[in-house]
Amino acid sequence: MTARLIMKLRVEKLSYSTPDVIHLKLVHPLRPALPEWSAGAHVDMRLPDGRVRQYSLCGDPADTARYEIAIKREANGRGGSVWAHQTLREGCEVHISAPRNNLPLASDGERYVLIAGGIGITPLLAMARSLKRSGKAFTLHYCAKSRSEAPLLAELAQVCGDDLQCWFSKQGERFDPALIGPHSPGTHVYICGPQRLLDAVQSSLSGWSEEQIHCEHFQMTMDENFKPEPFEATVASTGQRILVPADKSLLDVLREHDFPLPSSCEIGVCGSCECGYRDGIVLHRDKVLPTSRRQDRLMLCVSRARVSVTLEL
Amino acid sequence: MNMHSPGRPPPKMIEAFAHPAGSVAVAKDGGATQWRGVLLHIHIAPGASYEMEELAEAECVTGRGIVGDRYYNGFGTYSPKPDVREVTLIEQEALDALSRNDPPLQEGSITLKPSDHRRNLTVQGVPLNHLVGRRFRVGDVILRGGRLNFPCKYLEELLGLPVFLPLYNRSGLNCGIERGGIIRPGDEIELLST
Numbered sequence: 001m002t003a004r005l006i007m008k009l010r011v012e013k014l015s016y017s018t019p020d021v022i023h024l025k026l027v028h029p030l031r032p033a034l035p036e037w038s039a040g041a042h043v044d045m046r047l048p049d050g051r052v053r054q055y056s057l058c059g060d061p062a063d064t065a066r067y068e069i070a071i072k073r074e075a076n077g078r079g080g081s082v083w084a085h086q087t088l089r090e091g092c093e094v095h096i097s098a099p100r101n102n103l104p105l106a107s108d109g110e111r112y113v114l115i116a117g118g119i120g121i122t123p124l125l126a127m128a129r130s131l132k133r134s135g136k137a138f139t140l141h142y143c144a145k146s147r148s149e150a151p152l153l154a155e156l157a158q159v160c161g162d163d164l165q166c167w168f169s170k171q172g173e174r175f176d177p178a179l180i181g182p183h184s185p186g187t188h189v190y191i192c193g194p195q196r197l198l199d200a201v202q203s204s205l206s207g208w209s210e211e212q213i214h215c216e217h218f219q220m221t222m223d224e225n226f227k228p229e230p231f232e233a234t235v236a237s238t239g240q241r242i243l244v245p246a247d248k249s250l251l252d253v254l255r256e257h258d259f260p261l262p263s264s265c266e267i268g269v270c271g272s273c274e275c276g277y278r279d280g281i282v283l284h285r286d287k288v289l290p291t292s293r294r295q296d297r298l299m300l301c302v303s304r305a306r307v308s309v310t311l312e313l
Numbered sequence: 314m315n316m317h318s319p320g321r322p323p324p325k326m327i328e329a330f331a332h333p334a335g336s337v338a339v340a341k342d343g344g345a346t347q348w349r350g351v352l353l354h355i356h357i358a359p360g361a362s363y364e365m366e367e368l369a370e371a372e373c374v375t376g377r378g379i380v381g382d383r384y385y386n387g388f389g390t391y392s393p394k395p396d397v398r399e400v401t402l403i404e405q406e407a408l409d410a411l412s413r414n415d416p417p418l419q420e421g422s423i424t425l426k427p428s429d430h431r432r433n434l435t436v437q438g439v440p441l442n443h444l445v446g447r448r449f450r451v452g453d454v455i456l457r458g459g460r461l462n463f464p465c466k467y468l469e470e471l472l473g474l475p476v477f478l479p480l481y482n483r484s485g486l487n488c489g490i491e492r493g494g495i496i497r498p499g500d501e502i503e504l505l506s507t
Contacts, residue, residue, distance in 0.1 A: 005471050006363045035473075097362070260390050262362075 117193020
């Protein structure tokens with residue numbers, strides 16, 4: 001578990017990057033410096049009704065005075081973006097957690113290929129800033145419907161210069177994953193955007209190792225055919241045995257038994273509720289843990305077990 | 314944890330002198346008596362993990378806590394576990410020692426600001442470790458020492474500072490409120506006879 005401080009920040013500046021994307025600059029009303037972060041990090045925004053939404057930081061990691069996020073209005077989304085668009089104005093207070101990075105830049109790369117679709121550009125803009133500053137070779141492929149519907153395009157053009165390649169579908173342009181080039185050990189590929197973009201790029205990188213391909217997931221992509229079954233969880237420290245019924249998550253049931261546990265997205269993408277386990281066959285279902293850590297770590301919000309599991313809370 | 318669950322019952326508190334630590338100490342004499350202290354800062358947080366906010370005055374409610382604080386509302390990290398948490402105190406002297414790296418447990422000194430340690434009251438000249446099972450006055454409010462506070466890994470993670478070991482045995486005092494009222498920085502603190 002990693003606890004993160006929640007701060008009441010002020011909207012210093014709100015601008016429309018495209019007609020349906022707001023770009024927010026957030027500052028602390030009292031502290032001159034915010035907790036540090038690195039490119040790829042996101043923050044949680046707490047909505048007044050208690051829901052939590054994640055947004056990637058798109059500003060400059062070297063600017064400790066403010067956080068920048070961009071929010072696309074998703075009329076059919078889970079409600080966070082509509083709330084933000086309707087409610088937030090300059091001067092408003094927003095409840096924001098300290099950043100967490102589930103998509104860090106590999107420090108040892110020789111070449112970086114960044115591929116963004118639409119609002120997925122946000123973490124990759126921060127990465128472009130970092131890569132530019134450290135003098136690393138990179139190319140940023142940006143897929144959007146059109147120039148006027150491409151969020152943060154002006155900032156990108158300024159940061160990337162000739163390292164930016166745009167693909168506007170309304171002009172008949174399509175990004176071809178072949179442009180990533182042949183496999184080379186020092187190359188890292190970062191993809192953030194809609195699932196079909198992730199799928200298209202990943203399927204074209206079949207010979208590459210898992211450590212070289214980095215994806216941001218902000219959508220639950222669960223198998224709708226998954227049928228949850230009840231199972232028994234044993235708490236290693238106390239010996240307590242708790243039945244998890246089919247219609248409840250491990251996280252919910254543990255909270256009912258008075259375990260104060262952190263969580264955020266509760267859809268297996270943020271990593272807040274990570275927990276150790278042993279003695280059990282776990283059905284992971286999350287999008288955070290790499291294969292290498294799944295043998296003894298799970299996500300309480302979505303992971304389940306066959307028959308039984310022992311938890312190290 | 315949803316901070317906004319409607320109709321959530323108030324948190325369960327163990328009465329300070331009924332806590333196992335407090336109930337043993339209250340029946341015994343001893344401890345420092347000739348002291349007089351002062352309240353330096355009051356901080357509350359609206360919910361678990363929220364940054365602490367400094368107050369110029371605060372209302373203490375018997376059996377409950379400081380109005381607006383996460384433990385008053387039952388939204389604290391440890392609220393699901395009934396305990397003595399109406400008001401928590403820490404000594405400025407302990408924070409000063411950390412800033413001197415005394416004892417030298419870490420690579421260097423640690424600056425733990427009153428807004429960061431997550432106890433409600435920062436006090437000076439008050440021997441908190443002697444106040445388990447004792448009544449004392451902060452301004453017009455009367456507190457009862459229930460149990461010594463214990464450092465937690467949660468704080469270490471939240472701050473990103475290795476404070477767990479340096480706070481050992483000087484992490485403060487968890488108190489119940491015997492008589493409520495308004496407190497302000499500058500209020501005098503003194504021991505009351507039981």
